[in-house]
Amino acid sequence: MPETQVTKDMLGRSELLSVDAALNILIHALQDITLESETIPLDQAFDRILAEPILSPEDLPAQARSTMDGFAVRAADTFGASQSMPCYLNITGEVKMGEAPLAEVKKGCCHKIPTGGLLPLGADGVVMLEHTVPVDETMIEIVKGVGTGTHLIQKGEDIAFNQQALPTGQILRPQNIGLLAGLGIEQVTVYRKVRVGILSTGDEIIPHTETPKPGQIRNINTLALAGLVRQADGIYTNYGIVSDQKEIFLPAVKKAVQENDIVLFSGGSSVGVRDLGEQVIEALGPPGILVHGVTLKPGKPILIGMCDTTPIFGLPGHPVSAMVCFDFFVKPAIEQLSGRIHSAQLPELSLPAQLTRNINSAPGRRDVIRVQLFRGENCWRAEPIMGKSGSISTLSKAHGYFLITEDSQGVTENTVIEVFLYS
């Protein structure tokens, strides 16, 4: 276990971990879990993650090819040729695309060749069309000589037989799929997608398709979280709204754990629902609760537990808090379980912007402040979105967010902050 930083909240009611400590514990707990793989056709493998390395099944190119439109030559024949002292070659053949060249290029001769054309026997270089002047149909003037190998790609130069084309853990972006098509790979073995089960609880929550009676509120979190799972390349199953009575809630969570790789439930940050969440996570079996709340605002009351190899997240009921917790904890968990590796740990990009007002923060806590961006005179300006905790209209107004770190007491107006954009 990595070292953890434990703090107490204002009332000393519970032990809170820092965001980094909680994330370390979570990722550590997930690191030996591997999902099953499946073999699928290449043209269905967009955005999937390789479960095996891809080795090249052949030399590519299989034979030397021209990389220019021009003339295949014996390079020695063109040595020293220039505008002022050109050389002349007899055109004795033409390489066509899609055909194997039959004739050999003899000394003093050349064959017309297109980009991608196979180099004919005898030739060892290509003179670009732009460096030639036609004399007549049988002769060409060369105004710039070439060396051996010029404007050629040699056999196996691109990828040699058995060389690794892509590593295990590579996500298959369009450019990677293109590479594999070029290698003639018909099927790939990829990890199956991470399955995420989503439950909502709380007796005041009703489906968004129903009309609330006084005191009831519509279920926002299930669809918002489902959308985030989808953006993170996971597959979600909606287990609907489940009663917060333990005898109903426990078997529902248990079923979701059996059917998924990750389970999320959200249900009010009220003390009652939070206690229920803790009881249910512990009742499902070891290792149980890993994280009882974090020093994050919003998102403090998050619960993170594990049942065997399945992480379970108890997210706050407020949609903004639930979505922040998703970004900081659930998304990294999906990413870890997906098997994806990164060839370079590129940073998440951000946009510098000037803050429009002072924002206070408590030291020892990480604040996630959502902002709307607009153009200032010479820079972007970031207006914090300060909706009340019950407000849902602010949900979709944010262009992104910035962080006030644990060692800061706040950020003053006109400070340049780094805004991470929502996609």
Next chain:
Amino acid sequence: MPETQVTKDMLGRSELLSVDAALNILIHALQDITLESETIPLDQAFDRILAEPILSPEDLPAQARSTMDGFAVRAADTFGASQSMPCYLNITGEVKMGEAPLAEVKKGCCHKIPTGGLLPLGADGVVMLEHTVPVDETMIEIVKGVGTGTHLIQKGEDIAFNQQALPTGQILRPQNIGLLAGLGIEQVTVYRKVRVGILSTGDEIIPHTETPKPGQIRNINTLALAGLVRQADGIYTNYGIVSDQKEIFLPAVKKAVQENDIVLFSGGSSVGVRDLGEQVIEALGPPGILVHGVTLKPGKPILIGMCDTTPIFGLPGHPVSAMVCFDFFVKPAIEQLSGRIHSAQLPELSLPAQLTRNINSAPGRRDVIRVQLFRGENCWRAEPIMGKSGSISTLSKAHGYFLITEDSQGVTENTVIEVFLYS
């Protein structure tokens, strides 16, 4: 028509437009085209684009609610209460989640209330639990007074009846879907997705599932372009590999034009295939060819045409060139046709990195230089990927690219450049 900047290439063979001029012409030609809309359930509308504004069907909240766990009070009763001079209120009721409060809060009294609970009659503020000390089961000590409206969200304060919740052209991200769920929106009217037909041509091109004979090469572009269409939220149809004989190619492109909103064909930058592309675009009817090549490297030989309202792109045969042309021209066309609007024209984010070597460029041309990134001592370093034109192994090595603009002759080693990352 916007003003265009026309230049000639080295041999004066064709008129090339700058990237910006070509894009202006393209977007201008597309700007009055609107796709049909369809009405779908909210839970299937992720990443779809609204074809109508969403007005709130009700006041939200329908009644004032508490935004904290605490006690609903008459604010005047708590006026001036502090740690040193607390006030005391009788607990005469409790608001439960999901239930309408029945009793009224009388003077000198309070009701227990959870976050989200409906404010009972008589009360006009909420005291946070943290600012109270229990005396016994019937009385509470208030150590911090509140004003009218404190810790409340008023009726209609979040969104009022008939107020616009989301505008036409809004893409439905998870946070927007959450907002609509909260408003009880069951169905949304969205534009249908942009349909893109993809053809490959060239008699040397074979399906990636076949073994090439000498001179043949596998079809890389169809799958690479399909992946890019998918990333741009379009739907693709693969029309396969079509002979480059006009009597076969023309009807195939015509069929694709009839069935799609955008048609892409790629097929060798060889002069023959390019001529065929021009002939076919002109033969399909007005307005015909809009762009005959651009001052972009790679990507110079791109053809852009229109048949009635359908843009047709003739992309270079080389996969890297085809993908660069997609990023600069096809993606903006998909975006334009999708109907999406942006609430703020946020810039594409980039990562500053130091270039590892000199790169020359011709003035008057925009160069797209793909790079691999690695960590330097205090910064990221960007290594240009200089694969030969026939190389496909470099296809998937790039982390991103940077631009050498039209007014530059190149960039020297150690210059800090802005790298745009591939997703």
